[in-house]
Amino acid sequence: MELLRRGAGGARRVALLAGAWNPPTRAHVALAEAAREFAPEVLLTLPGVLPHKEFEEPNFDTRLAWLLKLAAGREWLGVAAGGSGLFVELARGLRAVDPSVEQLFIVCGSDAAERFLNWDYADGAGPEEQLREFTLLVAPRGAPFVPPEWLRAAVRPLDLAEEWQTLSSTELRQRIKRGEAWAHLAPEEIAAEIERAYR
Numbered sequence: 001m002e003l004l005r006r007g008a009g010g011a012r013r014v015a016l017l018a019g020a021w022n023p024p025t026r027a028h029v030a031l032a033e034a035a036r037e038f039a040p041e042v043l044l045t046l047p048g049v050l051p052h053k054e055f056e057e058p059n060f061d062t063r064l065a066w067l068l069k070l071a072a073g074r075e076w077l078g079v080a081a082g083g084s085g086l087f088v089e090l091a092r093g094l095r096a097v098d099p100s101v102e103q104l105f106i107v108c109g110s111d112a113a114e115r116f117l118n119w120d121y122a123d124g125a126g127p128e129e130q131l132r133e134f135t136l137l138v139a140p141r142g143a144p145f146v147p148p149e150w151l152r153a154a155v156r157p158l159d160l161a162e163e164w165q166t167l168s169s170t171e172l173r174q175r176i177k178r179g180e181a182w183a184h185l186a187p188e189e190i191a192a193e194i195e196r197a198y199r
Helices: 026-035 060-072 087-097 110-118 149-154 169-178 188-198
Strands: 002-005 013-018 041-046 077-081 103-109 135-139 155-157
Touching: 002 060, 002 087, 013 026, 013 087, 026 041, 026 103, 026 135, 041 060, 060 077, 060 188, 087 103, 103 110, 110 135, 149 155, 169 188
Parallel strands: 013 041, 013 103, 041 077, 103 135, 135 155
Antiparallel strands: 002 077
8 A cells, every 4th residue: 555645733543434436425524524523534545456346437647646636635535545455445545554553444335245244255364353453434325324233343433424325436436428417526626527437
């Protein structure tokens, strides 16, 4: 993992929000803002390897440029790139490049939290062991995430406005393709670039 920009002066409590960013939406920004309740710095992260999907156009560099532009107007936002997209690998990657991080939160929606719980980690550490290294901040995706009893101490719910709970990058792309209204769902700073990329 490479830290391309630090937010909030390099805080010791960091919330890491990773994704494919295909493209970033206003829901992503709202999710990052919600995470500030727990950490003064939120790190938008574009993994070099995505665990459940392949990279397609727009390319890695374009998506990374979008994240840097989003962060430029928000002093609390940082940007990181590279490494694996698995939560535990993200956590270890950040601590490898910044050992001063004392408390680490991984930000996700309830759909990603379910994947985390049910992922086949083969011979690697399972969810319970991984959650000794970070805390999950989970936002509802239409319905709240109800963790199993053994996991509850390591999960915190995020308060996300209902209008953003079901918005996805897929919906934004499809609206552009169909010629429907979409700009209200995209971050204003990169809306024109998103339009060029998907038209």
